Amino acid sequence: METVVSGIRPTGNLHLGNYFGAMKNFVKMQYKHKCYFFIADFHSLTTHPTPENLMENIKQVLAEYLACGLDPEAATIYLQSDIHEIPELYLLLNMISYLGELERCTSFKEKVRVQPDNVNAGLLTYPVLMATDIIIHKATKVPVGKDQEQHLEMTRNFASRFNRMYNVNYFPEPVAYNFGEELIKIPGLDGSGKMGKSEGPNNAIFLVDEPEVIRKKVMKAVTDAGPTEINQKKPEVIENLFLLMNAVSASETIKHFDDLYNDCTLKYGNLKKQLAEDIIKFTNPFREKIKELKANNAYLKKVAEEGAEKARKSAAKTLKEVREIVGFKEF
Numbered sequence: 001m002e003t004v005v006s007g008i009r010p011t012g013n014l015h016l017g018n019y020f021g022a023m024k025n026f027v028k029m030q031y032k033h034k035c036y037f038f039i040a041d042f043h044s045l046t047t048h049p050t051p052e053n054l055m056e057n058i059k060q061v062l063a064e065y066l067a068c069g070l071d072p073e074a075a076t077i078y079l080q081s082d083i084h085e086i087p088e089l090y091l092l093l094n095m096i097s098y099l100g101e102l103e104r105c106t107s108f109k110e111k112v113r114v115q116p117d118n119v120n121a122g123l124l125t126y127p128v129l130m131a132t133d134i135i136i137h138k139a140t141k142v143p144v145g146k147d148q149e150q151h152l153e154m155t156r157n158f159a160s161r162f163n164r165m166y167n168v169n170y171f172p173e174p175v176a177y178n179f180g181e182e183l184i185k186i187p188g189l190d191g192s193g194k195m196g197k198s199e200g201p202n203n204a205i206f207l208v209d210e211p212e213v214i215r216k217k218v219m220k221a222v223t224d225a226g227p228t229e230i231n232q233k234k235p236e237v238i239e240n241l242f243l244l245m246n247a248v249s250a251s252e253t254i255k256h257f258d259d260l261y262n263d264c265t266l267k268y269g270n271l272k273k274q275l276a277e278d279i280i281k282f283t284n285p286f287r288e289k290i291k292e293l294k295a296n297n298a299y300l301k302k303v304a305e306e307g308a309e310k311a312r313k314s315a316a317k318t319l320k321e322v323r324e325i326v327g328f329k330e331f
């Protein structure tokens with residue numbers, strides 16, 4: 001049995017990228033391994049949500065976790081901010097992480113580009129906090145999408161550096177995990193390559209989107225003028241639509257549209273209509289459940305409290321041992 005850790009930032013509703021990149025694997029792993037799935041609410045502060053929204057967003061993601069099938073009896077489900085050992089281990093890890101490696105991190109450079117007026121130190125040390133989340137439970141497997149690959153590499157660096165600096169074999173080196181397959185990247189609908197929460201209104205399909213909203217978004221998806229040569233290579237925006245189909249449609253449906261593309265008779269409108277209906281079919285069961293759970297504040301609170309208690313136990317054990325290793329021994 002492996003120890004598994006992963007989390008999602010509560011900066012908006014879960015979208016298909018979060019689902020296929022992460023959540024689907026959380027659900028698949030929870031009965032086989034020791035799993036810790038949390039809501040990365042400290043991480044969400046790097047983009048400054050307002051105090052009025054923060055708790056609502058957290059509850060929304062928690063309701064979505066449960067609606068997707070996470071079972072609080074099987075997995076430990078908690079809020080990152082409920083585990084006070086996390087900021088302490090984060091502080092200790094900050095002492096062994098270096099400015100150069102943090103500045104080179106792709107996600108940091110991207111954030112500097114998109115929020116130049118808010119390049120806070122939390123953004124710079126984002127990978128240190130993420131490494132803390134993972135190694136505080138001494139995890140070995142981390143189910144994430146492709147965009148998190150570099151963060152996992154940094155996590156391994158911090159873990160092995162700690163071991164080397166203190167001459168111990170304490171932290172395992174965790175790996176990004178997708179059942180032995182390549183990590184997933186679900187594209188957005190606006191041609192931008194990646195589905196994301198902060199990419200603009202027509203980029204992402206959220207699990208809570210109503211059917212009409214899904215139809216509208218998919219019909220607006222970026223395409224080109226259409227194929228002109230038999231069996232030509234698909235340009236990226238078209239490949240993206242097929243990648244989305246791969247996630248939600250039956251294989252015969254995908255083959256049907258692929259054949260039409262290859263003999264230059266495909267009408268994108270028809271493909272989009274089919275894609276929208278398949279997405280709706282896929283998200284339908286989640287929508288009502290999310291609403292129901294969101295309305296049950298007492299249950300969400302209970303799940304969060306029980307999860308925090310379990311997570312704290314594991315985190316406190318690690319922190320106690322780490323303090324010893326670092327040299328904070330009995331007086």
Ligand code: TYM
Pocket residue numbers: 005006007008009010016017018019020021022040043129130131133134142143144145146147148184185186187194195196
């Ligand atoms: P976040 O909140 O951006 O995304 C949550 C998860 O969803 C995946 N994901 C995608 N996968 C495929 N295609 C997409 N278009 C797509 N968009 C998002 C992400 O890869 C991620 O797995 N840093 C993390 C949160 C975090 C964390 C951790 C994860 C904090 N500490 C410790 C694992 C372990 C993040 O920002 O994810």
